[in-house]
Amino acid sequence: MSNIPGVCVSPDKETQKYVFNHTMLRIKDPKASLDFYTRVLGMKLVRKLDFAEWKFSLYFLAYVPEGTDVPTENEANARYAFGREAVLELTHNWGTEEQETTPYHNGNTEPRGFGHICISVPDIQQACARFESLGVNFQKRLGEGGMKNIAFVKDPDQYWIEVVQPGLL
Amino acid sequence: MSNIPGVCVSPDKETQKYVFNHTMLRIKDPKASLDFYTRVLGMKLVRKLDFAEWKFSLYFLAYVPEGTDVPTENEANARYAFGREAVLELTHNWGTEEQETTPYHNGNTEPRGFGHICISVPDIQQACARFESLGVNFQKRLGEGGMKNIAFVKDPDQYWIEVVQPGLL
Numbered sequence: 001m002s003n004i005p006g007v008c009v010s011p012d013k014e015t016q017k018y019v020f021n022h023t024m025l026r027i028k029d030p031k032a033s034l035d036f037y038t039r040v041l042g043m044k045l046v047r048k049l050d051f052a053e054w055k056f057s058l059y060f061l062a063y064v065p066e067g068t069d070v071p072t073e074n075e076a077n078a079r080y081a082f083g084r085e086a087v088l089e090l091t092h093n094w095g096t097e098e099q100e101t102t103p104y105h106n107g108n109t110e111p112r113g114f115g116h117i118c119i120s121v122p123d124i125q126q127a128c129a130r131f132e133s134l135g136v137n138f139q140k141r142l143g144e145g146g147m148k149n150i151a152f153v154k155d156p157d158q159y160w161i162e163v164v165q166p167g168l169l
Numbered sequence: 170m171s172n173i174p175g176v177c178v179s180p181d182k183e184t185q186k187y188v189f190n191h192t193m194l195r196i197k198d199p200k201a202s203l204d205f206y207t208r209v210l211g212m213k214l215v216r217k218l219d220f221a222e223w224k225f226s227l228y229f230l231a232y233v234p235e236g237t238d239v240p241t242e243n244e245a246n247a248r249y250a251f252g253r254e255a256v257l258e259l260t261h262n263w264g265t266e267e268q269e270t271t272p273y274h275n276g277n278t279e280p281r282g283f284g285h286i287c288i289s290v291p292d293i294q295q296a297c298a299r300f301e302s303l304g305v306n307f308q309k310r311l312g313e314g315g316m317k318n319i320a321f322v323k324d325p326d327q328y329w330i331e332v333v334q335p336g337l338l
């Protein structure tokens with residue numbers, strides 16, 4: 001894939017230790033989103049920050065391998081949360097939880113931009129059956145649409161979460 | 170952090186092998202975006218898919234540790250790209266590269282939603298100096314605003330990329 005226009009195949013050594021740390025989404029209600037991301041999707045809350053002066057809180061979630069203890073001391077916790085890959089940052093602007101519907105836009109109607117996040121699962125049939133049993137909202141079920149082997153579920157703010165099984169083409 | 174409303178501390182064992190695989194952003198011009206993400210940010214293009222029937226292509230980028238060979242055979246490549254964490258998926262709807270400005274919305278003006286992605290770097294002063302020397306556009310420089318120790322740069326579609334140094338609170 002080195003002959004694709006724009007691709008640099010030997011980037012500056014300076015970038016070798018860069019890490020794709022997180023993706024940030026704004027949410028209406030942390031209680032609903034934390035329930036969804038921890039109970040339904042199985043992520044762990046690894047860091048929380050409150051900014052009283054600016055009236056918002058940040059929740060950092062990630063899949064933490066079994067047996068890994070997330071440090072709780074502030075600096076060690078920050079090093080963990082900002083040093084690792086694949087963190088989801090949820091931003092809660094205080095007060096939005098009182099609104100009836102989410103004030104946020106999921107990027108899949110105009111104006112478009114961000115599309116979705118994606119989790120990969122070992123068994124997509126089993127994962128989707130579990131999501132159905134938990135009453136999760138689907139944007140697209142397995143077997144629907146052009147791509148039969150992937151599904152999309154929706155989080156409490158209607159952000160799309162793609163579900164894939166790595167070996168299933 | 171187990172006493173925060175909504176947090177489930179012992180999620181279903183079923184979710185233990187789930188992986189936060191990727192985040193998808195739509196882009197105007199793959200040549201410009203691939204140059205930015207590979208040359209400036211140092212990511213590697215790990216998979217590319219073309220859907221001629223629907224006139225779009227997908228580019229999957231990630232930080233690949235030195236010494237790791239990304240499989241090229243299609244199924245092994247898919248297992249790699251969809252099995253690992255921290256992948257950035259860029260969606261190119263054919264033809265948008267002809268437009269003068271990006272048709273996409275970065276989520277930080279109304280309607281808001283998605284906010285940014287974030288890379289963490291070992292030395293943020295050095296990283297930001299390098300970005301300046303490469304002519305990268307900044308949304309916020311170090312020392313500006315309420316949070317002095319983080320920066321935000323912008324990609325070719327004006328999506329925000331936060332830059333953090335894990336140990337720097």
